[in-house]
Amino acid sequence: MSSKSGPWCRAADMSKCRSCRAPAVIDLPRHNAHFCAEHLEQLCRRQFRRAVDDFAMFSHDDTILVAVSGGKDSLALWDMLATEGYSTVGLYIGLGIGRYSDESHDVVAAFAADRGLKLRTVDLRTEHGFDVPTAARVTARVPCSSCGLSKRHIFDEVARDGGFDVVVTGHNLDDEAAVLFGNALRWDVEYLRRQAPVLPARGRFPRKAKPLVRLTEREMAAWCVIRGIDYVVEECPMAIGNRHHTYKEALAVVEATSPGTTAAFYLGFLDRMAPLLATTADEEPVELCRSCGAPSGSSDGVCAFCRLAERASTATPVPVEMVLSRGARRRYIEQWGDAPATEGDTDGRP
Ligand code: Q46
Ligand code: ZN
Numbered sequence: 001m002s003s004k005s006g007p008w009c010r011a012a013d014m015s016k017c018r019s020c021r022a023p024a025v026i027d028l029p030r031h032n033a034h035f036c037a038e039h040l041e042q043l044c045r046r047q048f049r050r051a052v053d054d055f056a057m058f059s060h061d062d063t064i065l066v067a068v069s070g071g072k073d074s075l076a077l078w079d080m081l082a083t084e085g086y087s088t089v090g091l092y093i094g095l096g097i098g099r100y101s102d103e104s105h106d107v108v109a110a111f112a113a114d115r116g117l118k119l120r121t122v123d124l125r126t127e128h129g130f131d132v133p134t135a136a137r138v139t140a141r142v143p144c145s146s147c148g149l150s151k152r153h154i155f156d157e158v159a160r161d162g163g164f165d166v167v168v169t170g171h172n173l174d175d176e177a178a179v180l181f182g183n184a185l186r187w188d189v190e191y192l193r194r195q196a197p198v199l200p201a202r203g204r205f206p207r208k209a210k211p212l213v214r215l216t217e218r219e220m221a222a223w224c225v226i227r228g229i230d231y232v233v234e235e236c237p238m239a240i241g242n243r244h245h246t247y248k249e250a251l252a253v254v255e256a257t258s259p260g261t262t263a264a265f266y267l268g269f270l271d272r273m274a275p276l277l278a279t280t281a282d283e284e285p286v287e288l289c290r291s292c293g294a295p296s297g298s299s300d301g302v303c304a305f306c307r308l309a310e311r312a313s314t315a316t317p318v319p320v321e322m323v324l325s326r327g328a329r330r331r332y333i334e335q336w337g338d339a340p341a342t343e344g345d346t347d348g349r350p
């Protein structure tokens with residue numbers, strides 16, 4: 001289900017590259033220009049370096065833990081970091097989301113093996129006794145909530161145990177603009193205040209950075225094609241219909257009529273609004289979880305991840321099909337084939 005072609009190859013007709021006049025492979029309306037493969041790669045590297053430097057994300061002396069999902073953004077990021085000479089280890093988390101997770105792991109493992117890169121895999125079910133669909137059912141909340149909590153916990157834990165200086169993720173400009181849009185619609189000042197491309201280390205929490213914040217989804221898909229990176233094109237089946245998606249689609253409508261708006265919205269926020277919201281650094285919770293030793297911040301001395309693991313690991317495993325809405329389930333079966341027999345046929349809501 002992975003692919004080397006993507007949504008980027010919109011007809012570039014007979015247009016010429018802005019830099020060298022060779023036939024173009026992509027049009028980038030926000031730059032009001034077309035580019036050949038070589039100059040698109042240069043542009044992406046420039047934007048990557050600018051983000052790393054402007055926000056002092058990391059240096060060549062740091063050891064970097066790269067969160068990789070098998071999608072285009074995280075693999076493009078790992079490729080960029082490795083080819084720019086950074087010291088990296090990939091981290092793949094097996095979330096137990098049916099065949100989507102199986103395929104994602106295969107793609108990430110092949111990427112690492114082909115390039116001689118080191119990969120660490122943490123499987124939620126094997127190492128913590130539960131998976132995302134089961135957690136969604138047990139908590140009766142949207143899957144992304146226990147998924148996000150688990151991923152953050154594991155990023156922190158692996159970074160701490162492995163002595164990494166920084167954890168990086170493949171969030172791109174479109175992702176960050178959609179999050180900003182959602183936070184602004186609700187005027188969630190606390191989230192707005194923390195929406196930065198780099199978060200400094202605090203006590204037992206490692207530094208976190210998003211080096212792709214100046215690059216769009218389409219540019220990352222094009223990067224993968226140019227660099228011969230096989231990635232999982234299908235999205236996580238749990239993402240279908242979530243709010244983040246809706247915000248992205250809304251911004252895409254504006255971007256289509258007014259190219260550059262998404263970048264102006266997000267980068268303008270970082271430049272002009274974020275400094276006004278900045279206050280003193282967040283306090284790290286003093287309490288440590290009595291089960292895993294992570295900062296807990298809760299009165300009962302157990303962190304949110306350990307509380308989730310305790311509940312979900314004793315529940316009967318739930319297949320992914322059972323926690324998808326009817327539409328998402330239909331799409332999942334179209335993409336990944338029919339499911340094994342499942343308990344009943346409900347609309348699958350957790
Ligand atoms: S993997 Fe997890 Fe995402 Fe799937 S369940 Fe939601 S948070 S959509 S990035
Ligand atoms: Zn060119």
Ligand code: ZN
Nearest residue numbers: 289292303306
């Ligand atoms: Zn814990």
